[in-house]
Amino acid sequence: xxxxxxxxxxxxxxSGFGAGFVDAVAGGGGLLTLPALLAAGLPPHxxxxxxxxxxxxxxxxxxxxxxxxxxxxxxxAPVAFALGFVGSILGALAQLAxxxxxxxxxxxxxxxASAVVVAWPxxxxxxxxxxxxxxxxxxxxxxxxxxxxxxxxxxxxxxxVAFVLIYxxxxxxxxxxxxxxxxxxxxxxxxxxxxxxxxxxxxxxPMAAANFAGAWTGAHVAIRRGDRFIRLVVLAVVAALVxxxxxxxxxx
Numbered sequence: 001x002x003x004x005x006x007x008x009x010x011x012x013x014x015s016g017f018g019a020g021f022v023d024a025v026a027g028g029g030g031l032l033t034l035p036a037l038l039a040a041g042l043p044p045h046x047x048x049x050x051x052x053x054x055x056x057x058x059x060x061x062x063x064x065x066x067x068x069x070x071x072x073x074x075x076x077a078p079v080a081f082a083l084g085f086v087g088s089i090l091g092a093l094a095q096l097a098x099x100x101x102x103x104x105x106x107x108x109x110x111x112x113a114s115a116v117v118v119a120w121p122x123x124x125x126x127x128x129x130x131x132x133x134x135x136x137x138x139x140x141x142x143x144x145x146x147x148x149x150x151x152x153x154x155x156x157x158x159x160x161v162a163f164v165l166i167y168x169x170x171x172x173x174x175x176x177x178x179x180x181x182x183x184x185x186x187x188x189x190x191x192x193x194x195x196x197x198x199x200x201x202x203x204x205x206p207m208a209a210a211n212f213a214g215a216w217t218g219a220h221v222a223i224r225r226g227d228r229f230i231r232l233v234v235l236a237v238v239a240a241l242v243x244x245x246x247x248x249x250x251x252x
């Protein structure tokens with residue numbers, strides 16, 4: 001039975017704000033909202049869909065914040081958005097038929113790798129991109145877009161690290177460019193789940209408002225504080241996600 005008491009809704013709204021803030025800085029806000037929705041009694045498929053219903057507003061807010069400050073590469077953005085959108089539709093369709101737990105071991109490995117990359121000392125100024133960077137970037141947008149539509153937690157962190165590795169983006173720019181793919185994947189999954197009637201709007205709407213506010217705050221703090229702040233938040237989120245997902249693997 002879904003708990004819609006005022007206290008439960010207030011806790012969900014609080015988790016929405018925190019998720020928006022964390023997602024805007026480093027990704028991983030699903031670590032807060034998915035467990036909160038499950039704890040409120042939602043079945044997994046409704047929790048995943050409702051999570052997208054509340055997350056899309058934060059994705060719009062944070063992407064707009066980075067774009068206004070010039071941290072989005074508009075030459076790459078259209079292709080990244082399109083591939084993230086298509087990938088998310090494919091992932092969301094698969095999620096409707098397949099349990100997402102099969103991806104958790106892969107996610108743990110990717111998050112550990114992300115933590116190593118982010119923690120490794122290096123210059124954060126722009127450098128030369130990898131050979132065939134556009135191809136690698138397209139693969140990442142499509143693949144992680146699909147993962148976001150299918151399950152989601154940690155995708156923002158993985159996108160951020162991928163853009164550092166592929167394009168040589170400083171962390172603030174990588175975070176802004178990651179938001180383009182994340183926005184596309186959220187819109188696509190949201191549209192599909194809404195069409196299928198899997199979103200509980202009574203919970204999604206107040207959480208969405210809080211997520212929007214959290215994302216606006218997080219984007220402005222990240223831009224003002226710079227790469228060092230983003231690195232610290234990324235490491236904290238990665239560590240928390242690894243612990244959470246590893247704990248889930250031990251559960252029946």
